[in-house]
Amino acid sequence: MKIGYARVSSTGQDYQTQLDKLQAAGCEKIFHEKQSGKSADDRAQLQAALEFARDGDIFVITKLDRLARSMNDLTSITSKLQKNGVGFVVTDQQIDTTTPTGKLLFNILGSLAEFERDLINARCDEGRKAAKAKGVQFGRKPKMTDDQLEGIRADVKAGILSMQAIADKYQIARNSVYRLAGAKEAA
Incomplete structure (x- = not known):
């Protein structure tokens, strides 16, 4: 079969x-x-x-x-x-x-396929290193700008708005306000 x-x-x-x-x-x-x-x-x-x-x-x-x-x-x-x-x-x-010929060809092609895969991995690695050297940032982009982070910290320091109001203003979770401002969350 x-x-x-x-x-x-x-x-x-x-x-x-x-x-x-x-x-x-x-x-x-x-x-x-x-x-x-x-x-x-x-x-x-x-x-x-x-x-x-x-x-x-x-x-x-x-x-x-x-x-x-x-x-x-x-x-x-x-x-x-x-x-x-x-x-x-x-x-x-x-x-x-x-x-017998098929066995020989199989072994040769299998070695070539592995070699090609290794070359691809090496090229990708070189490309990543070159991009990092040029300042390319990998990974998820930050959701907040530096100005927004400073605004959160300033709002927390001023103490005029509640933590929930600050969270609503920046459309983030309240625990994120505590984390980003470096403040301790009330129990």
């Missing part, structure tokens, strides 16, 4: 193309999910597909990166398949581990 597995990383992506290719490859059972590929253990449908596969079956995917993000992960999954007597086919890269 041919067993297919399709995966996309986020909810904004669509795996219909993968499903079409798996059906065209003759897969009788297809498992699919929208889940990050970082860890095989976190992907329930992958685990279900691996448990479903029996001796003599063929496990089919469209691309290596749909199955694993690292050579260790890929090796672990394919070793499990091999141990259970399950063949492995990658349609887009024309890999078929039921042949």
Whole structure:
């Protein structure tokens, strides 16, 4: 039996193309999910597909990166398949581990995929460092300006408005007024 597995990383992506290719490859059972590929253990449908596969079956995917993000992960999954007597086919890269040539090609492409992923991570890291050096701020933008913070502190210090009135004025929670002004909240 041919067993297919399709995966996309986020909810904004669509795996219909993968499903079409798996059906065209003759897969009788297809498992699919929208889940990050970082860890095989976190992907329930992958685990279900691996448990479903029996001796003599063929496990089919469209691309290596749909199955694993690292050579260790890929090796672990394919070793499990091999141990259970399950063949492995990658349609887009024309890999078929039921042949000696397919096994060789699989190992070469798996190493290249890991190398490419490492290069992408290195480029992203360099880009983040360069942006930080230029003063780019990462993370959530502050909700309040420095002028607003000074206004809150001045209002609290003046003591004319209640803490709730100050909170209402700046459209924040009362406990935020205490926190931002450095005042102790009354019990």
